[in-house]
Amino acid sequence: MTSSDMEYLTIALPKGKLFEPSVKLLAELGYTAEGLSENSRKLVIVNETKKIKFIITKTADLPTYVEYGAADIGIIGKDVLLEEAKHVYELVDLKFGYCRLMVAVPQALKQEKFSDYAHMRVATKYPNIAERFFHSMGIQVEIIKLNGSIELAPMVGLAEMIVDIVETGRTLKENQLIEVAQIEPATARFIANRVSFKMKFDRINQLTKDLQELVTRGGVK
Ligand SMILES: Nc1ncnc2c1ncn2[C@@H]1O[C@H](COP(=O)(O)OP(=O)(O)OP(=O)(O)O)[C@@H](O)[C@H]1O
Ligand SMILES: O=P(O)(O)OC[C@H]1O[C@H](OP(=O)(O)OP(=O)(O)O)[C@H](O)[C@@H]1O
Numbered sequence: 001m002t003s004s005d006m007e008y009l010t011i012a013l014p015k016g017k018l019f020e021p022s023v024k025l026l027a028e029l030g031y032t033a034e035g036l037s038e039n040s041r042k043l044v045i046v047n048e049t050k051k052i053k054f055i056i057t058k059t060a061d062l063p064t065y066v067e068y069g070a071a072d073i074g075i076i077g078k079d080v081l082l083e084e085a086k087h088v089y090e091l092v093d094l095k096f097g098y099c100r101l102m103v104a105v106p107q108a109l110k111q112e113k114f115s116d117y118a119h120m121r122v123a124t125k126y127p128n129i130a131e132r133f134f135h136s137m138g139i140q141v142e143i144i145k146l147n148g149s150i151e152l153a154p155m156v157g158l159a160e161m162i163v164d165i166v167e168t169g170r171t172l173k174e175n176q177l178i179e180v181a182q183i184e185p186a187t188a189r190f191i192a193n194r195v196s197f198k199m200k201f202d203r204i205n206q207l208t209k210d211l212q213e214l215v216t217r218g219g220v221k
Contacts, residue, residue, distance in 0.1 A: 001069075001199060008051050009203050012066055012074030014059040018188050021096045022075040024220045029210045063088055063191070072196035073204060078186035079165055083126045089197055091204075092190040092211045095219060099165040101129060101183035104172055106154050109161075110180060115139060117180075120160040123153030130163040133183050151175040 011031065013022050019038055026032070033047035033054055045054045057065050057074075063086035065071045077097055081090065103122075111117055114137060121142045124130045134141045144159050151171050153159040165186065166172055172179065190211055197204055214220070 001195070006199065008046075008053045009073070009200060009207075010053040010055060010071045012055050012057050012062050012071035012076075014057055014062045014074075014076055014080075016059050018059070018075060018077060018097050019056075021220070022094075022188065025075075025094065025096070025211070025214065028214060028220050029207065031207070060084065066191055066193050069193045069195055071193065072200055073190065073192045073207070075188055075190055078184075078189055079126065079129070081189060081191070082184065082186070083128050085128065087194065089192045089194055090189050091192055091208045092215060094188040094190055094211065095215050097188040098185070099167045100185045101126065101163065102166055102179045103133070103161060103163050103181040103183065104151075104166075104177040104179050105161045106176055107178055109154070110178060114181065117141065117161060121158070122161045122163055123150055123159035124163040125150060126163055129183065133163065133181075151177060 011026070013019055023036055031052055033045045033052060035042060036045050036054055043056045055065065055071055060080055062074050062076045063081060063084040066074045066088045067086040075094065079099065079101055118139045119141065121144055122130050122134070123144045123146050125146060125148065127143045127145045130143050144153070146153060150162045150164040153162060154177065155175060162177065163183065166179065190208065192204055
């Protein structure tokens with residue numbers, strides 16, 4: 001780490017659904033920067049007074065920035081952490097961004113036993129999670145990696161099943177899919193680079209404690 005790296009605390013935030021609640025949570029603890037908003041196109045935003053640098057990443061790439069130390073800390077969904085399986089410390093469950101990973105199929109393809117799904121094609125944005133899940137069930141399937149609109153795949157015959165996240169259940173319902181297995185629930189997590197955690201222990205440990213306390217009090221109202 002250079003002395004300039006040591007001077008700043010670099011915080012990675014993901015674009016998308018978790019951005020706004022993450023900014024609000026950090027702002028509550030005084031971690032702010034002018035121009036840090038969803039509408040900005042800037043990818044690095046610095047608060048010189050507080051020596052904080054925010055970097056804005058694509059959701060799936062965030063753990064990579066933290067693993068390599070391009071960011072000291074970050075906020076990301078547990079679903080992405082499970083999929084990317086990077087070597088980072090997971091410090092606080094921030095309790096927002098709740099969703100769950102599950103398996104769904106069109107009503108017409110629902111099977112009696114889970115083992116009857118063997119050899120089907122599974123469309124997903126989470127190929128590693130899907131692979132691990134079906135492997136743990138002792139079922140061999142073909143995983144097809146997609147980048148979004150996963151529910152479309154069974155409707156057009158690309159796959160028979162999907163592994164995706166569900167929040168309200170509305171997308172499943174509107175596309176005539178039913179959940180047939182739960183994999184894991186997911187919420188936003190506060191993570192840290194392993195070297196940064198030691199080198200910038202005081203700052204990261206303080207923020208960890210403050211976040212934990214804020215979450216225990218019920219988060220940002
Ligand atoms: N209904 C939901 N849909 C998607 N993500 C949700 C939902 N509820 C909570 N989340 C959480 O928000 C995170 C970010 O979701 P978002 O849709 O912004 O992802 P993304 O991969 O950046 O999307 P895109 O591929 O459209 O850029 C998810 O990884 C998950 O942890
Ligand atoms: O249960 P619901 O409340 O309907 O939410 C779940 C949907 O939201 C996510 O998609 P997203 O909006 O992120 O778009 P994507 O398909 O492009 O990833 C997810 O992949 C589901 O499609």
